[in-house]
Every structure is written in C-alpha cells, then in structure tokens.
Amino acid sequence: MEGETKKTFVVTRFDPDQDEAPRTDTYEITVQPDWKVLDALNHIKDHVDPTLSHRWSCRMAVCGSCGMNVNGEPKLTCKDALSDYGDTVEVAPLANFPVIRDLVVEMEGFMEKFKAVKPWIMVAKERAIEEGTYRQSPEELDAFKQFSMCINCMLCYSACPVVSAEPDFLGPAAIALGHRYNQDSRDEGNAERNEVFRDDGGVFACSFANECSEVCPKNVDPSGAVQQAKLLNVIDWATGLVVSRGGK
Amino acid sequence: MAELIRHDLVIVGGGAAGLRAAIAAVEADPDITVALVSKVYPMRSHTVSAEGGAAAVAREDDSLEMHAYDTVKGSDFLGDQDVIQYFVEQAPRELTQLEHWGCPWSRNEDGTVSTRAFGGMTTKRTWYATDKVGFHLLHSLFQASMQFDRIVRYDEIFVSKLLVDGGVCRGVAGLEVRTGEMKAIVGGAVILTTGGAGKAWPFTTNGNIKTGDGMALAYREGVPLKDMEFVQYHPTGLPGTGILITEATRGEGGYLINSDGERFLTTRDYGVGSKAELGPRDMISRAIVQEIAAGRGIEGAHGQFVHLDLRHLGEEKIDTRLPFVRLLGRTYVGVDPVHEPIPIRPVLHYMMGGVDTDIDGATDLPGLYAAGEVACVSMNGANRLGSNSLTECLVFGARSGQHALGFVKGSDAGSDAALSAQADEEGGRLEALRGKKGSETIAGLRQELHDTMEAGMGVYREQGGMAKTVQDVQQLKARYADLGLADQSKVFNTELVAALELRNLLDVAEANSIAGLQRKESRGAHACSDYPTRNDAEYLHHSLVYFNEGGEGRYDKKDVTLGRWEPEERKY
Numbered sequence: 139m140e141g142e143t144k145k146t147f148v149v150t151r152f153d154p155d156q157d158e159a160p161r162t163d164t165y166e167i168t169v170q171p172d173w174k175v176l177d178a179l180n181h182i183k184d185h186v187d188p189t190l191s192h193r194w195s196c197r198m199a200v201c202g203s204c205g206m207n208v209n210g211e212p213k214l215t216c217k218d219a220l221s222d223y224g225d226t227v228e229v230a231p232l233a234n235f236p237v238i239r240d241l242v243v244e245m246e247g248f249m250e251k252f253k254a255v256k257p258w259i260m261v262a263k264e265r266a267i268e269e270g271t272y273r274q275s276p277e278e279l280d281a282f283k284q285f286s287m288c289i290n291c292m293l294c295y296s297a298c299p300v301v302s303a304e305p306d307f308l309g310p311a312a313i314a315l316g317h318r319y320n321q322d323s324r325d326e327g328n329a330e331r332n333e334v335f336r337d338d339g340g341v342f343a344c345s346f347a348n349e350c351s352e353v354c355p356k357n358v359d360p361s362g363a364v365q366q367a368k369l370l371n372v373i374d375w376a377t378g379l380v381v382s383r384g385g386k
Numbered sequence: 387m388a389e390l391i392r393h394d395l396v397i398v399g400g401g402a403a404g405l406r407a408a409i410a411a412v413e414a415d416p417d418i419t420v421a422l423v424s425k426v427y428p429m430r431s432h433t434v435s436a437e438g439g440a441a442a443v444a445r446e447d448d449s450l451e452m453h454a455y456d457t458v459k460g461s462d463f464l465g466d467q468d469v470i471q472y473f474v475e476q477a478p479r480e481l482t483q484l485e486h487w488g489c490p491w492s493r494n495e496d497g498t499v500s501t502r503a504f505g506g507m508t509t510k511r512t513w514y515a516t517d518k519v520g521f522h523l524l525h526s527l528f529q530a531s532m533q534f535d536r537i538v539r540y541d542e543i544f545v546s547k548l549l550v551d552g553g554v555c556r557g558v559a560g561l562e563v564r565t566g567e568m569k570a571i572v573g574g575a576v577i578l579t580t581g582g583a584g585k586a587w588p589f590t591t592n593g594n595i596k597t598g599d600g601m602a603l604a605y606r607e608g609v610p611l612k613d614m615e616f617v618q619y620h621p622t623g624l625p626g627t628g629i630l631i632t633e634a635t636r637g638e639g640g641y642l643i644n645s646d647g648e649r650f651l652t653t654r655d656y657g658v659g660s661k662a663e664l665g666p667r668d669m670i671s672r673a674i675v676q677e678i679a680a681g682r683g684i685e686g687a688h689g690q691f692v693h694l695d696l697r698h699l700g701e702e703k704i705d706t707r708l709p710f711v712r713l714l715g716r717t718y719v720g721v722d723p724v725h726e727p728i729p730i731r732p733v734l735h736y737m738m739g740g741v742d743t744d745i746d747g748a749t750d751l752p753g754l755y756a757a758g759e760v761a762c763v764s765m766n767g768a769n770r771l772g773s774n775s776l777t778e779c780l781v782f783g784a785r786s787g788q789h790a791l792g793f794v795k796g797s798d799a800g801s802d803a804a805l806s807a808q809a810d811e812e813g814g815r816l817e818a819l820r821g822k823k824g825s826e827t828i829a830g831l832r833q834e835l836h837d838t839m840e841a842g843m844g845v846y847r848e849q850g851g852m853a854k855t856v857q858d859v860q861q862l863k864a865r866y867a868d869l870g871l872a873d874q875s876k877v878f879n880t881e882l883v884a885a886l887e888l889r890n891l892l893d894v895a896e897a898n899s900i901a902g903l904q905r906k907e908s909r910g911a912h913a914c915s916d917y918p919t920r921n922d923a924e925y926l927h928h929s930l931v932y933f934n935e936g937g938e939g940r941y942d943k944k945d946v947t948l949g950r951w952e953p954e955e956r957k958y
C-alpha cells in the first residue's frame with residue numbers, strides 16, 4: 139500500500155517461567171499508514187513471533203483491554219496512531235502494576251479497589267418496576283455523566299505518582315467511579331462511599347498531580363472527580379461535626 | 387484428579403446476557419451461589435461495543451402489538467411469534483430495571499427517558515445513552531452485579547469443554563489463562579452467554595473475542611445450531627477496520643449517498659419504501675452492495691464504499707446525540723462527520739442463529755441453557771432489527787437464569803469422579819496442544835477461513851460459492867490437526883487460546899455453510915442469487931445442524947411457531 143514504511147518495535151518481554159527479569163525483543167516490520175500501535179503488535183503476533191502476549195479486543199477504544207506504555211507514556215494502543223511516532227517505538231506494560239507476562243499486567247488489585255467504592259445505586263427503599271423509571275433531568279444527568287465514561291483501561295494508574303508511591307491508594311478511576319454514583323440523583327449511598335473516601339488511601343491521599351486526567355483517553359477527568367470528592371467530604375465532615383455538637 | 391469448584395449454577399460469559407442471568411438467579415434464591423466464568427474481565431465483553439440503543443415500548447403512540455409486528459416482519463416471518471410476544475412484554479420492564487440500576491439513559495427535558503428512531507421500527511422506541519449504549523448497559527450491569535457476593539467471578543478462564551455426566555450438563559472445564567492450569571467448575575446447570583462468532587469473517591464489527599466459543603461447545607456435545615445461515619451485515623462499517631458506525635446516525639436523520647451524490651434509498655426501489663435510511667439492515671446492506679456493483683461506489687484504499695452524510699444534522703446535534711461516532715470518524719478514518727461524509731460499507735455484525743433453545747433458554751441437553759447472541763431462541767428469525775439485541779440479552783438472560791435455577795433444584799449432583807476425570811482428560815488434551823509441532827499456522831488457517839467465508843457467505847450467496855465454502859471448511863478442519871504452535875509457556879499463553887478459538891470458529895463456520903447451502907430461497911439476510919424469492923411452501927422452517935464427529939454436520943429442520951401474523955410479502 140502507498141505510504142507504507144518500516145518501523146522498529148522494542149517490546150518488553152517477560153515470562154516468569156524463563157526470565158528472572160524483564161528483557162526486550164526488537165522487531166523491524168513494515169507498517170501501513172493507517173495503523174495504530176495495536177495493529178503492529180497484532181502483526182508481530184501473527185507473522186513474526188507468536189509467543190508475544192498482550193490483551194486486546196474491540197480495537198475501537200471502548201473495551202479498555204489494550205492499555206500499554208508506548209515510548210514511556212500510558213496509551214490505549216488501539217487508538218494510538220503509529221504515524222505519531224518516529225522510526226523506533228518502545229512498547230512496555232503499564233507501570234505501577236505487577237506484570238504477569240510480556241505486556242499483560244495483573245488487574246486483581248484494581249478490581250478490588252473498584253469494588254471498594256461500592257459502584258452501584260444504593261437506596262433505602264428499592265423502587266418497584268411498576269413505579270417506572272426515575273425522573274432525572276438532563277442537568278442531573280450531566281452532573282455525573284462524564285464520570286460514567288471510564289472504560290477501566292487503567293492508564294491513569296500507570297500515570298499516577300501517588301499510586302506509584304502508595305500502592306494502597308484507591309486511585310483515580312475508582313474514585314471517579316464512586317463519585318459518579320455519589321453525584322447520581324437516583325442514589326442515596328453518599329455516606330457509605332464517603333467513609334471509604336476518607337479512609338487512608340482515599341481521596342485525601344491525592345497530591346493533585348493531574349497526570350490522570352492528562353492521559354485519560356475518554357476525557358473522564360478523574361482528577362476533577364477527586365477534587366470534587368475531597369471538597370464534598372470536607373463539607374460532609376464539617377456538617378457532621380456541627381450536627382454532633384448539636385447533641386443529636 | 388482435578389479439584390471440583392462447586393457452585394449452584396455456572397454461567398459462561400460475562401456480557402449483558404450472562405450478568406443479567408447471574409443477577410436474576412441470585413435474586414430468585416438467597417441461598418445459592420453462581421459462578422460467572424469469562425475468558426475476559428466482564429467489562430471487556432463485546433456488549434461494550436454496541437452503540438445505538440435498546441428497544442422497548444415507552445411512548446403513548448406505541449404499543450406492544452406494534453413492536454411485535456415490526457419484529458415479526460423484520461424477521462421475514464421466521465421469528466417464533468410466542469417468543470416475540472414474550473420479548474416485547476418484558477422489554478419495558480428490563481430497561482426500567484437497568485434504569486434503577488443506574489444506566490445513564492439520555493433524558494427528555496421533563497426527566498423521562500428519551501427514545502430515538504431505528505431501522506424497521508414503526509416509531510421511536512429505542513432507548514439510548516448517547517451513542518454508547520452497550521458500554522453503559524454493560525458497565526451498569528457489571529457494577530450492579532458487584533453488590534452480590536454470591537456471584538463469584540472466574541475471570542480470564544477459557545472454557546474449552548462442557549462436563550456432561552449421565553446425559554446432564556453439570557459444569558465446565560476451562561484453562562486458567564494466567565497459570566495454564568485446568569479448572570473444573572461444576573453446578574446443577576450451565577448457561578452459555580458467550581456471544582456470536584463474527585471473527586469467522588475478515589471484515590466484521592466484532593471484537594477479537596467473538597469466536598463462537600459457546601456455540602462450538604454446545605455443538606460438539608450434540609446440541610444443534612439453529613438458523614446459522616442467517617448472519618447480519620450492518621450497512622455502515624468503516625472501510626479497513628470494520629468499526630461500527632451506529633444505525634442511530636440514520637435514526638437521527640443521516641443520509642446514504644452514492645458517488646453521484648444521490649440519496650439512492652429514496653431514488654431507487656430497494657424495497658424500503660418511504661422508510662428510506664430507516665429500512666431494515668438486510669435490505670440496506672443489499673442496496674449498498676448493488677450501488678457499488680452498478681459503478682456508483684467510491685474507490686478507497688480498502689476497496690469501494692458509499693457515503694454516510696451527517697453534515698445537515700449540525701455540530702450541536704452530532705455532539706449531543708452521536709459524540710462517539712464523531713470520535714470514531716476522526717480517529718479511524720480521519721473524517722470529521724460535522725464537515726465531511728463518512729465512508730462506509732456493509733460489515734459482518736451479528737448472528738441471528740445460534741444454539742437452539744426454547745423460550746426458557748433450555749437446550750436439548752438437560753442442564754444446558756443459552757441466552758443472548760450465542761443462542762437462537764428464535765426471536766430474530768432471518769433478520770434482526772437494530773436495538774432488539776441488547777434488550778434480548780436482558781429479557782432472555784433473566785429468563786434463562788430463573789429457569790436454569792429451577793432445573794438445578796430438581797437435579798442430583800452427578801458423579802464427582804466422572805466430572806473430575808473428564809476435566810483431567812481435557813487438561814491432557816490442552817497440555818498436548820500447547821507448543822505442539824505441526825506445519826500449519828493459526829494466522830494461515832484463519833486467513834483461509836476468512837477468505838472462504840467472505841466469498842461464500844457474504845451479503846449475496848449462490849449455490850456454487852456456498853458448496854465450495856462447505857468443502858473448504860471441511861478441509862480446513864482436517865488441516866487443523868496439523869497445527870503447529872510455538873509458545874511453550876504455561877503463563878498467559880494467548881497462542882494456545884487463539885488455537886482453541888480457531889477450532890471453535892471452524893465448527894461454527896461448518897454450521898453456517900451447511901445451513902446456507904440447504905436453504906434454496908431468499909429470506910431476510912440470506913439472499914441467494916440462484917433463488918431470489920422467498921419460498922414459504924418449502925422453506926418456512928428453521929434449520930438445524932448437528933455435529934458429526936469425523937464428518938460433515940448433519941442437517942435437519944424445525945417448525946416455525948406462527949401466531950396472529952401469517953407470512954405476507956415483506957415490503958416497507
């Protein structure tokens with residue numbers, strides 16, 4: 139095809155059965171002008187080295203499987219155009235996660251944090267189906283919609299300096315998700331989630347580096363969610379103080 | 387001996403149907419536990435890629451009867467009308483339930499849920515959350531499922547065998563991808579919710595994981611696959627990648643335009659009448675293929691295409707209703723639909739056929755259930771209407787969860803020793819496959835499968851082409867025995883997984899091609915050039931294909947359940 143060029147891929151490899159530490163393999167391949175980084179990895183897997191391991195599925199930036207570090211930056215590789223890079227492209231697993239093999243990272247810790255923020259609608263009395271849908275105005279929807287757009291690609295954990303220093307930090311995506319439910323007009327679970335947020339490793343551990351929002355491929359703005367959650371927790375805490383001093 | 391991990395119910399697949407089945411089961415009985423087994427983490431399931439919406443009657447100018455009739459007519463009268471009636475009745479309840487679980491449905495000013503127009507639907511009945519409906523539906527369901535500790539997830543386990551003892555399906559054997567160990571997960575019943583098999587074709591909207599796993603698992607245990615000849619080409623995929631551009635683009639008013647700038651669905655007779663761009667998918671895909679064949683396509687780097695024009699909708703409407711489409715256009719074809727038309731061509735999208743089930747999701751194998759795209763409960767017949775399938779996953783996911791639980795209560799546990807021995811045998815088979823010597827490659831066989839499926843089982847088929855595909859698939863299955871694999875590692879061996887997926891695709895492709903060759907008529911998505919009209923006298927029946935060890939699958943027929951609507955000419 140017109141416009142095809144050669145590029146060199148330096149890919150981090152690690153097989154715990156054989157390697158004591160991560161190493162790299164280098165592949166020089168012909169790439170097409172409209173390829174993303176993921177297309178190159180799939181070409182290598184199919185035609186050069188079938189032992190290369192990476193996760194991917196939708197190749198349209200919505201399933202969140204294919205996050206990796208490309209030239210040191212966390213990227214969704216199915217959305218990341220090869221034309222943005224020079225002759226050599228370095229592909230490594232996301233930072234701040236244990237590596238299972240090659241480009242595949244351990245997600246269990248992330249999944250636990252995700253569940254810790256209780257990401258579901260909590261209500262005192264369950265609404266019956268016969269009562270129909272809740273009324274929710276477009277403005278009420280807008281209050282949380284952006285924070286519901288997270289695809290759990292984990293790029294923000296790879297970028298976050300606090301996750302790097304404190305592995306127990308809930309982290310940007312999980313806090314944004316909890317905040318998403320706190321902001322939902324249908325939900326009554328703020329108090330329970332805010333307890334989680336105020337714990338060690340909760341919202342106040344964030345140092346406001348803003349790296350998470352800069353790398354987010356879906357413009358979720360997790361940093362904004364964390365700052366909003368901090369503010370609401372201060373207000374919540376202060377209100378609680380006043381109420382308890384009032385002798386409730 | 388393999389240790390048995392025991393739950394009351396085992397669900398394979400963590401997309402919309404599987405999650406809905408799991409929640410339905412644990413809500414129905416406070417004492418049971420459910421194993422939710424998936425080859426990926428559930429939020430990666432392909433439900434995530436659905437864009438346009440989910441159908442259920444919501445407006446006063448609509449009725450269950452109209453939704454049922456639209457679906458029957460869309461199916462070209464091959465949908466079972468009792469199933470469709472149940473579906474339309476349950477649809478509003480299910481979408482309301484999703485709303486209570488937090489799904490961010492788009493809203494009207496008064497706070498009610500907004501609906502949009504969709505192909506083949508008489509009125510606006512498609513609920514939507516901008517143009518990322520599958521994503522929001524899947525994440526809402528997955529997050530809601532997390533409040534139930536009795537739904538126990540087994541993520542990244544590739545199920546390669548159903549465990550059957552005494553004629554009853556009692557569990558699954560699966561490869562734990564991260565360790566390479568075999569796991570045996572057993573229960574009183576198994577529900578398959580693993581989706582379709584679009585990856586048997588080269589140009590598809592489907593993600594890498596859509597490899598027909600559940601269809602092949604059931605097929606190999608003797609459960610027939612039904613109506614497999616009916617595969618849906620979505621009219622609007624991006625050339626090259628096949629990425630889906632939602633039908634909601636046309637629901638919101640987009641036009642299809644040929645190289646002469648002509649809105650061909652309004653100027654030529656393609657059977658869609660005044661519905662124009664809101665005709666059903668089978669007809670519009672054929673119209674595009676005919677436009678290109680007549681020389682009115684536009685040449686691009688990835689072949690001929692036509693244009694989807696949204697410019698007249700304006701930037702504000704595109705950004706509020708179709709923001710994902712704008713991003714996809716910019717990112718994957720370098721086109722901003724606010725300023726330029728989007729190049730599109732028909733793309734393999736969905737399988738109407740699947741594991742033969744009754745209205746409860748039950749298969750011929752006691753203890754085995756199926757729901758969602760993997761299943762053929764016969765609500766889509768020969769052509770599915772856009773936005774019916776997400777709702778189908780919810781309606782029949784829930785029903786199969788409840789009915790499988792009913793089966794569990796009446797069944798015994800089976801023989802642990804027999805189940806364990808089967809899992810060990812399967813573990814041995816996979817062990818022998820890992821890194822085995824051979825002269826065929828996964829990429830090579832997959833390419834040949836893609837070539838023959840595209841040539842024989844495309845938008846238009848003909849007898850000679852389908853007969854060749856039947857033969858080609860048989861030869862590919864034989865050559866699979868000589869597959870060579872390079873990766874010896876037990877840890878996250880994706881080559882081994884791909885080899886198992888390829889075997890599943892070959893089995894599913896066998897059923898597709900055999901069923902296609904037998905249907906000597908044109909109905910819904912099965913457009914056979916040698917037999918261009920529908921033939922109710924001979925072919926108003928479902929097709930069944932049974933697995934035949936060492937040979938070609940065996941073909942059979944099954945009656946269609948009609949009801950208040952007798953077949954009539956399908957014209958819009």
